[in-house]
Amino acid sequence: MTDQQDRTAVADRPDLAAVSGELDLAVRTAVAAGRLIAEYSAEGGALADYKGGFEPVTVADLASDGLIRDALAGRRILSEESSSATWDFGGPLWVVDPLGGTADFSRNHRCVSVSIAFAVDGEVLAGVVHAPFLDETFTAVKGGGAHLNGRPITAGAPEGLGRSVVGTGFPHDRSDVEPLVERVRRLLTHCEDIRRSASPALDVCWTACGRLDAHTEDLRPWDVAAAGLIAVEAGARRGTLPPGEPGTLETAGVLPPDLNGEGFVVAAPTIYDDLVALLSG
Template sequence: MNQTNPNQEPYIVSSKSFTAVAINCAAKAGEWIKSKLGSYEKLDIKVSTHDLVTEVDKGAEKLIRRLILTHFPDHAFLGEESTGIGAAAAASALHDVEESEYLWIVDPIDGTTNYVHGLPLYSVSIALAHKGEIIVGVIYDPSRDELYVAEKGKGAYVHGVPMKVSKEQKLEDSLIATGFPTEQTVLLPLNLAGIQAVAPRVRNIRTIGSAALSLAYVATGRLSGFWELNLNAWDLAAGMLLIQESGGRVTDTAGNPYHLGVRNVIATNGHIHDELHTVLEQANVTGMDL
């Protein structure tokens, strides 16, 4: 067993173990997803026309679940496609399992809309929480064959090379990403107002269409920061650990520390975090009062 702190309970993070299984699941699911690109048979709408699901999403989640439970049959599992539709359903599903000793948190295709349109910006996101704390995070980009891996206390890596967040010290020098919430009545206009507030203050803004990839890009220094409203545990868990282990910072949009229930997020290289938070707060677009 590996131990990052002698005062904490140890957890297994090597050989047969959690990280190896997460990597294997992400790689196999990613390979299968890529093989199905352009050949899905049915497209369903969940919350809105911005929120799509295909049988490939569902099949990939079943594949990942089966592989994980083969190794760890007593572990809990939280997957996007096996959870009901909407924020309330997601919160309820998380509540049912968040006290589990070990909880796998999976988004089989983060960026389904990109996938449906053939845009190569989608990913598989797998995280493992131990008593509510993320200890393993894996994001796999099948299009680029980029595998991002983090273990708590052991750093983060892509292609086996250690990742570090970017060095920008000021918002004005930063490339920032965001996304468009699927809820269109309140949250979409709020995020558009956030873009209006942030855009004049930064070098530029990108909307990648995959929260997991956006977080991975913050971790590897391609982006200086990212914020988005109304996300779920499966969107954030793996990427959050990647960023923390790469030297960055993740909070909710009120500046509070990350936990599994966070839905409105700011993730940065750390240097620009407070400045980005201040801009969003002053524009009253954090979404925390909804």
């Protein structure tokens, strides 16, 4: 990028007041989607289909996606449930997971989330992760800190990996489980314990507020856009493992750093380097 392009990009970025307004819209929309999801839960959360033959989709996923698209009408949206395979990250973009934790939802577990992030040229400027059944709403604006239900949150500071509880998860496609088993082996033999909520955005937000000390998993842009910003604004560190390490995929093309979930790692600063070294060794 040339100096002129860099100055133009900065000039085109929305100011803090504008970004705060976008966050307000995202929060209202996420909470409304959460109410709709709760209504579908009361009716049983019926499955609608399996994407790719193995990833569940419920009627609530699709209804939440429709509600969010209506609320953000006229804006460009990248959504897990209704976007094409061709992604364009230039300019303003809303990155959406209308229902994170579908397998949980379909079995009446409570770890379910709605994620909405606002990005410009691939840089996430605001994000919300709302957990409708837990009555918790995580938010962040870039440079403005992270909050849970309006109160500031801060990542933990464990003494080392041996005193750390780490979240992880697994893809729906289990055609090659050996790298996943190796990741779990390394975590179990070097950390205090592991957890899995099955809603990655919540695991990342729980790292932001100290309920977990880290989370690592191979994820998609809608999993990490809002939650990743929240974690970083809470003082956590985030990054990605080298392709080919246990639990990562070989990626085709390049994702903006804020939207890259391949080999995703987020952790308390005191253990980040050690965790990355553990998973990359």
